[in-house]
Amino acid sequence: MAAIISAENLTKKYGELVAVDHVSFEIPAGAITGFVGPNGAGKTTTIRMLLGLVKPSAGNARILEHSIAEPEAYLPFVGAMIEGPAFYPALSGRENLRVLARLGDFPYERVEELLELVGLADRATSKFKTYSLGMKQRLGIAAALLPNPKVLILDEPVNGLDPAGIHEVRNLLRSLADSGISIFVSSHILSELEVIADHLVVVDHGKVLFQGATKDLLAAHKPRLAVKGSSPTDFRLLQDIATAAGFTSEISDEQLVVTAPESFAGELNKRAFASGITLTLLQVTRPTLEESFFEITGGEK
Amino acid sequence: MIRVFRSEWRKLRRPTLFAGTLGIVLGLSVLITALLFVLLDSEGGNGPRGRVITRDTLALPSGLYLGFTNFAGLLGTIALSVFAAQTALEYTNGTLRNLLVRQPKRLVLLGGKYVAMCSFALLTVIVSAIGSIGISLLLAPTKDINTDAWFTQSSFELLYSNVGNVYLSAIAYGTVGMAVGIILRSPISSISISLAWILILEGILSFTVDGLDKWLPGQLMSLIAESSGGDISYTYALAGSAIYLAIFGGIATTLFVKRDVAN
Numbered sequence: 001m002a003a004i005i006s007a008e009n010l011t012k013k014y015g016e017l018v019a020v021d022h023v024s025f026e027i028p029a030g031a032i033t034g035f036v037g038p039n040g041a042g043k044t045t046t047i048r049m050l051l052g053l054v055k056p057s058a059g060n061a062r063i064l065e066h067s068i069a070e071p072e073a074y075l076p077f078v079g080a081m082i083e084g085p086a087f088y089p090a091l092s093g094r095e096n097l098r099v100l101a102r103l104g105d106f107p108y109e110r111v112e113e114l115l116e117l118v119g120l121a122d123r124a125t126s127k128f129k130t131y132s133l134g135m136k137q138r139l140g141i142a143a144a145l146l147p148n149p150k151v152l153i154l155d156e157p158v159n160g161l162d163p164a165g166i167h168e169v170r171n172l173l174r175s176l177a178d179s180g181i182s183i184f185v186s187s188h189i190l191s192e193l194e195v196i197a198d199h200l201v202v203v204d205h206g207k208v209l210f211q212g213a214t215k216d217l218l219a220a221h222k223p224r225l226a227v228k229g230s231s232p233t234d235f236r237l238l239q240d241i242a243t244a245a246g247f248t249s250e251i252s253d254e255q256l257v258v259t260a261p262e263s264f265a266g267e268l269n270k271r272a273f274a275s276g277i278t279l280t281l282l283q284v285t286r287p288t289l290e291e292s293f294f295e296i297t298g299g300e301k
Numbered sequence: 302m303i304r305v306f307r308s309e310w311r312k313l314r315r316p317t318l319f320a321g322t323l324g325i326v327l328g329l330s331v332l333i334t335a336l337l338f339v340l341l342d343s344e345g346g347n348g349p350r351g352r353v354i355t356r357d358t359l360a361l362p363s364g365l366y367l368g369f370t371n372f373a374g375l376l377g378t379i380a381l382s383v384f385a386a387q388t389a390l391e392y393t394n395g396t397l398r399n400l401l402v403r404q405p406k407r408l409v410l411l412g413g414k415y416v417a418m419c420s421f422a423l424l425t426v427i428v429s430a431i432g433s434i435g436i437s438l439l440l441a442p443t444k445d446i447n448t449d450a451w452f453t454q455s456s457f458e459l460l461y462s463n464v465g466n467v468y469l470s471a472i473a474y475g476t477v478g479m480a481v482g483i484i485l486r487s488p489i490s491s492i493s494i495s496l497a498w499i500l501i502l503e504g505i506l507s508f509t510v511d512g513l514d515k516w517l518p519g520q521l522m523s524l525i526a527e528s529s530g531g532d533i534s535y536t537y538a539l540a541g542s543a544i545y546l547a548i549f550g551g552i553a554t555t556l557f558v559k560r561d562v563a564n
Binding site: 051055102103143 | 315402
């Protein structure tokens with residue numbers, strides 16, 4: 001897939017502080033790309049540079065083949081919600097969207113379509129300040145969709161949403177991606193990105209630690225087998241079996257966790273039975289994105 | 302720029318700002334003008350700072366808009382507050398980033414916003430003039446003031462020139478408000494610091510240091526509205542204000558265009 005966004009050595013310094021440190025990545029077209037990193041990793045600063053709001057100290061990026069030094073060339077085709085929804089509290093949801101529609105020269109019919117799409121049509125005349133956090137987020141997404149964008153850049157779009165709201169946004173993003181829109185979405189809710197993101201860019205301390213397909217990140221880490229015998233003394237024997245087969249293991253939460261491929265499960269069961277152990281648990285577990293994330297960022301759960 | 306102008310007007314026309322500001326302008330201009338007539342023979346004076354404005358003065362061609370001229374200073378401070386608030390709120394609300402995504406040409410955005418606010422200021426000046434002249438026409442007969450001179454060609458010419466000067470003064474104040482709003486990025490700080498400087502500090506300085514008032518921006522901008530300033534000529538006030546506005550405007554424009562939008 002061609003890159004719809006590409007960054008090359010993008011850097012932002014505030015005095016001595018390096019917020020974004022020679023970041024390079026490529027965002028494929030027509031996919032949902034997750035932008036992952038802990039707070040202060042440089043995600044929002046990177047997004048602001050992509051949108052022409054913050055000038056890079058060094059490096060460059062291209063969106064839709066235009067340099068970020070010329071934001072007027074690509075922003076008409078880009079929708080964005082940066083660091084949460086920001087609107088005029090005293091204006092209604094509809095008026096807020098109309099302010100932006102007028103500015104971007106989009107028809108008011110588009111405003112009505114989007115209010116309907118994000119489920120705010122019945123509250124369109126209510127003032128923004130009376131909206132719940134979930135409604136504010138949905139209005140932010142509607143504003144981002146105003147230009148019928150080719151690229152959608154969303155910073156923490158599910159922040160503050162309840163599970164139903166998260167589900168709605170997930171479905172919305174999926175359907176937008178299926179319609180051909182390239183989506184670049186940052187989130188600290190890693191389980192959320194695991195579900196929706198086709199690709200990932202992982203950053204920490206201003207540097208890119210991983211970029212590629214989500215499945216590649218997950219596949220890079222071996223699956224594990226959770227094993228439990230009927231007696232507590234079985235752990236020692238089971239550990240010996242795993243070690244003899246060349247796999248490491250550790251006891252965690254009253255289970256023995258063996259770092260081994262799924263194919264070893266049958267062999268383990270067989271050897272345990274031969275050693276007189278009756279297994280009460282034998283389960284294959286794959287590392288979650290969260291576990292993979294903490295592993296590559298060197299953090300702790 | 303026309304899109305920015307129309308977009309800005311969607312914000313300016315919200316009832317609390319639009320009706321609220323115009324209501325205050327109308328109410329105060331009517332009140333200040335009414336006091337000119339109601340207190341006509343009062344020993345305490347009927348003009349600003351206890352000045353006595355006689356029946357004969359009110360009968361002059363300028364009597365038609367004297368109340369309006371007395372209100373010019375307040376129109377300036379209202380313009381300053383509206384310009385400063387409308388600009389600084391974009392930073393505190395975080396809405397500037399939305400605007401810049403939709404209009405990345407920052408000079409165009411700033412220009413469109415400025416022109417929209419200048420048009421709002423024009424509306425306040427017109428409403429104030431209508432209110433003030435209306436109440437003058439209503440009260441003059443009750444105080445036996447001869448209004449023949451009010452309906453002459455020279456009176457109308459003076460009126461147009463006066464409205465123009467009051468408008469120039471209002472947008473000068475407004476420009477300062479907008480510049481301070483961009484520099485400080487906080488509506489409360491912008492308005493309070495600007496008004497404290499213009500209304501309090503400059504007042505104290507001009508009373509305590511002889512000849513200093515011709516160097517103070519607020520004094521010069523208020524003299525534009527009065528069309529003449531005694532020792533200080535209208536041209537001097539206009540040129541002095543223009544220099545200050547060029548400095549303030551230049552700094553604010555540079556900051557608006559160059560500064561990172563980090564909130």
